[in-house]
Amino acid sequence: MSGIVKSFKGIVKSFIRRFAITQKSAKILMTAGIILFLMLVFFYIFNSFFGYDPYEITRNILEPPDSNHIMGTDQLGRDIFSRMCYGTSSSLAIALIASVISLIIGAPMGAVSGYFAGPTDRILSVIFDALYAFPGIILAVLIAVMLGPGVYTTSIAISVEFIPQYFRVVRGLSLSLKERPFVEAIKALGARSRNLVFQHILVYAVPSIVALVMLNMGSAILAVSGLGFLGLGLPPPTPEWGTDLGRGRDFITMGVWWASTFPGLMIVISVVAFTLIGEGLNEMLKTSISGVKM
């Protein structure tokens, strides 16, 4: 166990060192992403102390934005700004759980498949390639209907979309890493294959996986809101961006633009935040420790 902790310490150190020497553009991307993310967190905290109750139904139905309700009210007279802020937690929670589930399933399978090659690799590759080529949203809709609405069920439905991605990336890394001298050295020292895969190869792949997680968080938020938009996300009173957007859509012919504009804006901001961080990390990883761009 301590070996893994040690390796992770090394990874964090190399992350910091890399960040110091990376190009300006990567730094700008990451900083912008982090600022956007902090903004969402700030509004969430601010609103939970000073804002309206997101569940409170009032008689002020579909009021346009004014100083009282800065994003207006929805069809049940609830304050949209407050619902948007609360929606942050549910959308991000689902996206995070989905990413973690797909990471836990996809990454180890990819590492094993790439390292051992042979028939296991071929069977797993066929299965995951089939899943990868298939539009994820369709599988997500099917599974979301099968499992019913809820935070965990929606997360599972979405995670199916991303498992093949982790599998492919980690398998590729594992394929190239097993030819490296350090792996051969460890093998020569008599390490068991299991330890080699999980303590060395998988740990070595962590930086790439972190960048992928960040990029996938953005896609996962898009998927969550897509399911919500189709009415398959969280059950109605819970604030969730996609669901609220889908509800607000019914009123656009009446000229009510605010009920669908702001949920979408929140989705875009959060997706942009994670994508920027992911892009920045990705660019950073291209720069090796010595500062030479690979």
Added chain:
Amino acid sequence: MPVPLELDFEYSKRSRFLQNINIVLNAEKKAMRLREFIITRLLMTIPTVLLLATIVFIVMRVMPGDPVVSLMGSKVGSEEQIEIIRHALGLDRPLHIQYTEYIFNLVRGDLGYSMVRSNPVLEEILTHLPATLELTLWSMALAIPLGVYLGTVAAKRQGGKIDSVIRIGALVRWCIPVFWLGIMLQIVAVLYIPFFPLSGRLSAQITLNKITGLYVLDSILTGNTAAFIDSVKHLLLPVFTLGTTMAASLARLSRANVIEVLGEEYIKVTRLKGCPEKTIIQKHALPNALIPILTYAGLQIAMLMGGAMLTETTFSWPGLGRLLLFAIGYRDFTLIQGCIVFWALIIGLVNLIVDILYAIIDPRVRY
């Protein structure tokens, strides 16, 4: 002193003749290999389709809800009536028998009858396919030139202002969900520009003889000007919504690829020879950079048709995505299975075509 290239004229002629023969022989060999390759690839799609069919079959049977209940609607039926319908749909038989029969019929190309609409599943799919196809094809027609053009321009001015604008624009566009962009366009259309219709494929008052089911093509074939204008008007917003999504990812990809190719040795040689920058990009860099883009575009067609589910819902577009959503809502087992299998087949086919094109375009690819 320049060295004459062809010292021995006779020799070079002979060698060229031999070379030509070799090229012909190689081409024949290549064609043989290509045929083998296509057959292998076609065989490879079978396990994929069977796998998806099995997954869908299991998911259907585990899914809460019952097609019988949605068939009955609000009517309250006795136990006996429900049993009769259940028997008629074949749902009362053991699962393994249902499964074997389903796979057996599938292999024969029989997708069965829709449980709720009682039409053949294939017929339902084929009536909805043209709508999705029209949307997807026009989106591709917008996305591929736009994406590749923007990506190339950005790559040419790497690090400049135009590059940053295109990069950030593509990134932000990629982050905007299709349904939100669609709704925003609809809001603008409602409030400011009544020119654009909000939903559907054709206005109610316009009639059109359906030949292919692709309305723009049909209206041209029948010489129906009113229908042509109307169908194009209906297409504009959905195609813009879906097309720019794909254009954004294509722009990012082509930028990266063109930059990679521009750094290669042979480009440097061409530049040293004094070839103008425009020719370098158009004739030397772009063809090589396009190869990976082709694969990606193939994958994207599949994704577009799936992603069209959201666009179709936004614009009430009567395509395959909406059909599948309908089927899921009513728990129409046969229709859901049919849609998924059909989708898997299309994806397999598109990937096969892309692989063949890949092999033809890129002589380095071995199959």
